[in-house]
Amino acid sequence: MRPKHIKKIIYHVFVSGLAVLLLYPVFWLIASSFKETGQIFATAGNLIPKPFTFENYAQGWQGMGNYGFDTYIMNTFVYVLLVLLGHLISCSLIAFGFARLKFTGRGIWFAIMIMTLMLPSEVLMIPQYIIFAQLDWLNSLKPLVVPAYFGHPFFIFLLVQFIRTIPRELDEAAIIDGCNTFGIFTKIILPLLVPALATTSIFTFYWTWSNLLGPVLYLNSPGNYTVSMALNMFLSNETVSNWGAMFAMSVVSLIPVFIIFFIFQRYVVEGISTSGLKG
Template sequence: MKAKPLKKLIYHIFVGGFAVLLLYPVVWLIVSSFKQSEKIFLTAESLIPKPFTIANYGQGWEGFGDYGFDTYITNTTIYVVLVLIGHLISCSLIAFGFARLKFAGRNFWFAIMIMTLMLPYEVVMIPQYIIFSQLDWLNSYKPLVVPAYFGHPFFIFLLVQFIRTIPRELDEAATIDGSSVFGIYYRIILPLIVPALATTAIFTFYWTWDNLLGPVLYLNSPGKYTVSMALRMFLSNETVSNWGAMFAMSVVSLIPVFVIFFIFQRYVVEGISTSGLKG
């Protein structure tokens, strides 16, 4: 009986220490955003800012030239929302087809779709760039947004596994009542896969919000830059980098991420755990 409290204490100490280890970089980032830039990387400097300054937030929010940091947040928000809508529509429709419809080569095409998960982005990056260049889509959001409306293999697989946990008797009952295939998808399947859709939306938000490589490849005009590109602009190889402003705007860019996580974290757990119940 005495061993259980001891094991529980050791467990909580271990987990708490591991949590502190993981959270320390975030704490350091937040604290450093209130330090003067020249004192951030001094080894003799304590973790507590001395002196405490909020000037970094004012400098960072001013942005660059004619564009304030609010412009980059607006651009990123529009970009994220468009990709989010594309993933929710396309992935749910494709997953419904793989999970419920019978067509020639279904298993073959599903296997091909799963195999694309093994392809690193660097493999398709150059061919995609050539295609989008020939379409005259460079320096626009089209190369970043349009592919989202053709599905994402990871989310399709997640939704397929979730749909397979839904009894087919519901489809049969809807068919008897005169519902079409699209009616089954819209009225039966879609409301029941909300947890998996929420997981898809949250991961899409995370991956799109901090995406740097895609915008760097396709966006050239500063007025179209995203948050991740704007943060990179605070660093300079020729002059002094404004680390304080960059850390301050990094904190600002993390606020939506934290808010989304704490509000919808239960959907992430539910969507992922339930998706593996039936193969």
């Protein structure tokens, strides 16, 4: 065998071993979801369930109290879609303003926006909670959804950098054809912004779907709980935790995440690294 072939074999063996190592927790989670609750930790080193059971999925899908797990999934989908819509609208408009419009203090406002990325979320938690409490927004999706319609600094920065790669000659040509500022945004910038918007959508979906702290702070009624809160309900410090049901519903909650990743994974790299136009 040639040396280059040996190097390829060694490389693929190493990468495959690393992939198995990184994916082992996922394999363990899936295998544990088919074990009896008493056997999950007793046979933690064995990935083959003995006996093989679907009881955990049946118990988990029944949920807790008067609400089934399907209620929590629907709540989470509504929450994610509203936040996603808010990020796409607000971040694209704000990014277009920073990248294309000239106004007094643009650089200063952009720097201030970037500086907010350095603020720990814990610093903002108490002031935001007080504001939402005074607005009587507690135990609703408003505290979780409304801020999304005022932009997110990370996504704004991402979209600004993408828009700056789009030649301004396209804007000038549109102006000659009679387009106003909003027309330039909708007819020129927005169509070319699709890869970056797809990246924004994917990250928003991931972060919102797995968000636990926000729903715990603002949602008090079990009928409004999200998936992350519902999974936490299977654990108890006072009684026996239903680990089997929690693992089973964890697998169910991962299905939308995997579907979104495999369908749109190419947009993640393309939206971050690509230019506005390709020759």
